Amino acid sequence: MKNFQPGKTLNLKLLKVKLKTMANKIVDIHDLKREFIMGSEIVRALKGVSFSVEEGEFVTIMGSSGSGKTTLLNILGCLDKPTDGTYLLDNVDVKKLSRNELAQLRNRKIGFVFQSYNLLARTSAIENVELPLLYNPSVTTSHRHQMAIKALEAVRLSDRLDHLPNQLSGGQQQRVAIARALVNEPVMILADEATGNLDSKTSYEIMALIQELNRQGKTIVFVTHEPDIASFSNRTITLKDGKIIKDSKNQNVRSAKDMLASIPANEE
Numbered sequence: 001m002k003n004f005q006p007g008k009t010l011n012l013k014l015l016k017v018k019l020k021t022m023a024n025k026i027v028d029i030h031d032l033k034r035e036f037i038m039g040s041e042i043v044r045a046l047k048g049v050s051f052s053v054e055e056g057e058f059v060t061i062m063g064s065s066g067s068g069k070t071t072l073l074n075i076l077g078c079l080d081k082p083t084d085g086t087y088l089l090d091n092v093d094v095k096k097l098s099r100n101e102l103a104q105l106r107n108r109k110i111g112f113v114f115q116s117y118n119l120l121a122r123t124s125a126i127e128n129v130e131l132p133l134l135y136n137p138s139v140t141t142s143h144r145h146q147m148a149i150k151a152l153e154a155v156r157l158s159d160r161l162d163h164l165p166n167q168l169s170g171g172q173q174q175r176v177a178i179a180r181a182l183v184n185e186p187v188m189i190l191a192d193e194a195t196g197n198l199d200s201k202t203s204y205e206i207m208a209l210i211q212e213l214n215r216q217g218k219t220i221v222f223v224t225h226e227p228d229i230a231s232f233s234n235r236t237i238t239l240k241d242g243k244i245i246k247d248s249k250n251q252n253v254r255s256a257k258d259m260l261a262s263i264p265a266n267e268e
Contacts, residue, residue: 026188026219027053032085034071045071047242053221058214060222060230063239073223077190078106090187107135111181115193117173119165125152126161129180151179155209171202191222195229201263207232207256232256
């Protein structure tokens with residue numbers, strides 16, 4: 001009996017560690033498949049994809065046209081469901097949800113950042129950032145306003161609250177989009193080619209901000225086709241023909257802030 005108690009205590013400790021590890025998985029995908037029927041043919045866009053993303057990770061997903069990257073992005077963003085396999089988003093099984101439940105999960109758990117910003121043209125920066133909160137009945141008007149201000153301060157745009165998109169540069173518009181993604185305090189920021197419309201300098205500015213948010217504990221999944229952008233992340237997953245062909249830690253993560261500082265003044 002004397003030898004039993006310490007062993008029992010150790011097992012409980014191991015169980016607690018295991019449960020904690022499981023709880024920290026923001027994305028948990030296993031044998032994910034997505035098929036589409038086109039005429040008389042079945043197109044297999046995803047062919048058994050498996051990976052997980054831990055809380056606080058910065059992961060890039062790469063792949064050329066036809067790799068299944070867009071299909072995976074749509075499933076990650078709860079815009080689509082897998083044909084087979086499982087996708088747990090913050091321990092919620094996406095496949096079991098109704099369309100309305102998917103929309104609610106998407107609004108509460110994911111912050112989206114798009115290549116084309118997707119800002120409302122005749123709406124101020126702060127109003128654009130407030131938009132996701134309009135679908136959350138538990139947030140009052142005054143609280144929504146304060147949360148939007150806080151999000152814009154986080155992307156260093158507190159002096160642009162009332163500016164319309166056409167009064168902002170491309171980089172500033174993307175910062176507003178990132179603030180909008182942050183405002184609901186989601187478990188994951190999902191970025192789709194978020195630097196695709198920006199020049200090199202502005203891309204580095206946005207990636208420096210993304211890296212800063214990641215250091216603050218934000219979980220980032222960044223879809224891109226650019227190896228240079230992927231080098232700013234901690235891990236890269238590469239897709240080809242609907243399968244993962246590589247999933248590796250980036251041993252030499254570049255600093256976007258340093259890259260920005262290295263640009264000669266006459267090139268800015």
